[in-house]
Amino acid sequence: MSGGEFAGQQRRAAVFGVPIRLLGPLAIGLLALGYGALWLLARPPGEPLLRHVGQLFGGESILFMSIALVLISTLPHVEQVFGGIDYAAIWHRRLAIAGTVLLLPHVELASNPEATSLGKTLAVPAAIGLSAMIVWAILPRWRTMLPGALHGLVLRTRNSWPVLLVARVLGGYERWRGFHRLTGLFVAAGFLHGLLDATAFESTPVLRWSYVVIGGVGLAFYAYREVLARHFLPHHDYQVQEVRTVAPGLVDVLLFPLGKPLAFRPGQFAMIYLETKDGWQRHPFSISGAPDGEHLRITVKALGDHTAKLPDVVQPGMPAVVSGPYGRFDRRMGTDRQVWIAGGVGITPFLSWLRSLDDELAETVDFFVTSAGRSPFADEIQKTAKDHPRLTVHLIDTSTDGRLTPDQVLGAVDADPRELSVFMGGPDPMLRQFRRALRASGVRAANIHREYFHWR
Incomplete structure (x- = not known):
């Protein structure tokens, strides 16, 4: 494709007046409405309304969680539909939160007097694991999640010993990332719980099989990301050439390619695996250099976790692995x-x-x-x-x-x-x-x- 053709494609940032990045969310909304309508229309005869609505909330929760797993699969087509992997990641978080919130009315309304012991057992780690994951994910963004009137209270309690103890236990980015990789296992537990204990599935095959397809797709994407993606996504070997302090708290890292360099467009970012004195560190960084440069250049600000001590733990000669590129900021x-x-x-x-x-x-x-x-x-x-x-x-x-x-x-x-x-x-x-x-x-x-x- 020529540069002019590519530029022409990039300028088409909307379809029928709808921005590209809104097509994915629009499709999700239509799918959620359609799935909810299917549950209401296919309500089995004699099924109590409140119990059926409670199980509907459980089905919608699995739908949202499955879509959330699709959105973090790193597949290029997902990025295209959402206008960038950053938008896909944001909607991943929103859907995970929404799916977890839907568990509240599900637990309150859904009931099955003949529930299996395995189904009830699976429901507990699913609910606790997903809730803990959501709380942990939004803690760093509490300012945008809570009303301004509560900010002062949070700031006053932030340095109290219980809060400091929780922060120490939770750790930083690497520990959160490791826990986040368990998301699919919690979703799988919730999915099996519904498959075993939903009373609507006994007499309504369309609800059972639509549920199986939805949950199966999400878990298949999760398995791809965790098991297969590393074999399909290209990785490029680099070596740290220079670590340069640009300003207080701001560092340029120059990476020299040891083989085929990463091909990227200006404005994209990459996933950088750096070997440091503290072991291997992984983080996405925006690329600040030009594609035709002899090295890959990233500019890092000390925002927390290992980025704050990057100049102390990364030295020239250390290896690095780069995957990507990602993003459509063009x-x-x-x-x-x-x-x-x-x-x-x-x-x-x-x-x-x-x-x-x-x-x-x-x-x-x-x-x-x-x-x-x-x-x-x-x-x-x-x-x-x-x-x-x-x-x-x-x-x-x-x-x-x-x-x-x-x-x-x-x-x-x-x-x-x-x-x-x-x-x-x-x-x-x-x-x-x-x-x-x-x-x-x-x-x-x-x-x-x-x-x-x-x-x-």
């Missing part, structure tokens, strides 16, 4: 008039874009870079802007200029909001605020793109 999906907004480490994919500009920039771009203090990449960005007249750079030092606001961006950009494409990367609260303001000003939803690096 400026070629946008219109001819674009706005780029980068906050903090959210600048990483934009650096890859800028470092990949060999020819004239085809779009007219206003690039807003906000950071506490002068951006460590300011000189490089301004030099690139001198070579590309259609690129206008706005550097905002929040320590002296205050926080960047949507009104400042819209006031500085002389263009019809309906013709704008906006690409954003940065802290989640900031990007949520900008999205609301941009939509209110007339920017089309299909033209607002952001990198959800916080899901990683």
Whole structure:
């Protein structure tokens, strides 16, 4: 495929006016409604309504959990439907939460006086395991999950000994990732519980077999990810060439290929396995270099877990394994008039874009870079802007200029909001605020793109 053809495909960011990234969620909604209608229409004669509704909630829970397992299968087609693996991961979390919440009315309403002992036994680890997994997953995102009025209470109790003890037991990213890999086993326990104890299945084969198909598909994708995916996804051997501190808490890591290098598009990210002094570490990182460089360049901010001590545990000569690439954060999906907004480490994919500009920039771009203090990449960005007249750079030092606001961006950009494409990367609260303001000003939803690096 030629570059022009690929760019043409990328610009088709909507189908019948619906953004690509919303097609998957729309399909999920229709499937959930259809499955619920099937349960109601196929209610067996004599089946108590409340018990049937309770079992319907259990069936919908397995549906959501099965789809969630499909979404983290790392298959390229899933990424295409959702407009990027980051969006797929977000919907994975949403569906897992929704599926776990549905267990509450299921437990309250569903009943079977002749339930099997095995079925009842399987229900316990399924419910406890899924609930624990959800709570553990949302703890780092408590600010976005709880109302602002409760933030002060959480902050006051965060340093109490019970909270510190729980945090020590839970550990960091690696421990959570290991526990998260058990998701499919908890879903399998819940699936078998329903298959053994659902009274509706005895006289209604359509409900039984639709349930079997739904649960079977989810568990098949789980088995693929855990057992087979490593044999199909390409992995590339690298070696750490340099670890360079760019600014306090910000590190560039240069990886030199030992064989065939990773082929990627500017703006994508990769899964990086690094051997450190503490053992092998795995984490997704945005690629900040150009595809045609002799090495793979990632820029890492100390946000927690092992990233905070990366300069101390990673040294030149250590091996690395890279898989991917992932993500569809691509400026070629946008219109001819674009706005780029980068906050903090959210600048990483934009650096890859800028470092990949060999020819004239085809779009007219206003690039807003906000950071506490002068951006460590300011000189490089301004030099690139001198070579590309259609690129206008706005550097905002929040320590002296205050926080960047949507009104400042819209006031500085002389263009019809309906013709704008906006690409954003940065802290989640900031990007949520900008999205609301941009939509209110007339920017089309299909033209607002952001990198959800916080899901990683």
